[in-house]
Amino acid sequence: MIVNLRQTLTATKPALARHALLGLYASGAHRLAPASVRGMGAIFMLHRVREPDDTDFAPNRILEITPDYLDALLGHVRARGLVCLSLDEAVTRIAVGDTSERFVVFTLDDGYKDNLTVAAPIFARHSAPFTVYLATSLPDGTAELWWVVLERIIASANELRVRFADGEETFTSRSVADKKAAWDAIYWRLRAMGEPALRAEVRRLAGAHSVNIAAVTHELAMSWDELRTLAANPYASIEAHTASHIALAQISGEEASNDIAKGLARHEAELGRRPQHFSYPYGDPTSAGTRDFEIAKSFGFRSATTTRKGLIRSAHAQNLTHLPRLSLNGDYQDLRILDVLMSGLPFAMAKAMGSSGID
Ligand SMILES: [Zn+2]
Structure with missing residues (x-):
């Protein structure tokens, strides 16, 4: 089981990790985890909060939670004695080593x-602060939410021809099962091409299948006016x-710096x-x-977060530009999983086994 847990915690498919974490919950071992592995707290990562639609083919549902789950989650963390801090306050506590209260950050x-429309009122009802990390191309309308665009292409197409680095391949996508199989086959191969090539191919496919990339951004992204409303919310930061939401490691250092600088300039101007x-x-x-951690440091940010999994520990005072987070999205929507993760046990076990996937 231990070997299995290591594999599953570092797996790319969340469903596998979910299975292992629920196994750990059933064992009760997390209740016996020593305080030394519990850390100072956690920074949670979410994306969208909305009622699920009735679509069977929805691979990006892994980036969503329901409003009811967010409500339950906020009640649950308080019931567990965890304090909800703003990101800024949490970073201050990490920096000075204040371990007086275990905290969570949303x-x-x-x-x-x-x-703004769904999540903010729920956070306000619980008097819980939260942070939105904004890629400025979303309100600018120039973002390429390629993962949503790809989902829409596969959802509407009966067949698609994808040009990978090693040649073109045809996928049938008539039934829901076909569409899921096509997504699984296409997604990681596109990711492996690197983001500039990936985007070029999704752009080409969108043209071929009449999916309007700008319309998708307009539909899903906050406008600058909506962001100003959010900024006035006392619980929001x-x-x-x-700017462009590109994988920084897949472009040159100069391009990465320019994209961060462009985002900061747009943010500050608006x-x-x-x-x-x-x-x-x-x-x-x-x-x-x-x-990229060094680039972030050069901009003088107080903190920067990754999606590496882990709790916040005192040692992170030295690593403020690569703080780990815990995804609560999609398949992780389960309060039992939250309890297991917050025990620190899965991370301590993975570390003991030399896993590099969790830090
Ligand atoms: Zn993002």
């Missing part, structure tokens, strides 16, 4: 409209997530405040590495 990436905190797009090791 962050939502990208800048989706439902963060808006921080940086680049919202009148320079962000103090940053989150790396995608945030996994193939998307943000040591070079």
Whole structure:
């Protein structure tokens, strides 16, 4: 079981990790985890909050939670004695080593409209602060939400021809099962091409299948006016997530710096405040590495977060530009999983086994 847990915690498919974490919950071992592995707290990562639609083919549902789950989650963390801090306050406590209270921080990436219309009222009802990491190309209308665009292409097409680095391949996508299989086959192969090539191919496919990329952005992203409304919400803070939402590790250092700088300039021009905190797009090791942590440091951010899994520990005072987060999206929507993760046990076990996927 231990070997299995290591594999599943670092797996790319969340469903596998979910299975292992629920197994750990059933064992009850997390209740016996020593205080030394529990850490100072956690930074949670969310994206969209909305009622699920009735579509069977919805691979990006892994980036969503329901309003009811957010409501339950906020009640649950308080019941467990955890304090909800703003990101800024949490970073201060990490920096000075204040372990007086275990904390959680809620962050939502990208800048989706439902963060304002659905999530913000729920956070306010619980008097809980939250941070939106904004990629400024979303309100600018120039973002390429290629993962949503790809989903729409496969949803509408009966067949599609994808040009990978090693040649063109045809996929049938008539039934829901076909569409799911096509998504699984296409998604990671496109990711492996690197983001500039991936985007070029999704752009080409969108043209071929009449999916309007700008319309998708307009439908899902907050406008600058909506962001100003959000900025006036006393529980909300808006921080940086680049301009174009590109995987920084897959472009040159100069391009990466320019994209962060462009995002900061747009943010400051529209919202009148320079962000103090940053989150790396995608945030996994193939998307943000040591070079990018140094770039973030050069901008003077108080903190920067990845999507590497882990709790916040005292040692992170030395690593404020690559703080781990816990995804609560999609398949992780289960309060039992939250309890297991917050025990620190899965991370301590993975570390003991030399896993590099969790830090
Ligand atoms: Zn993002």
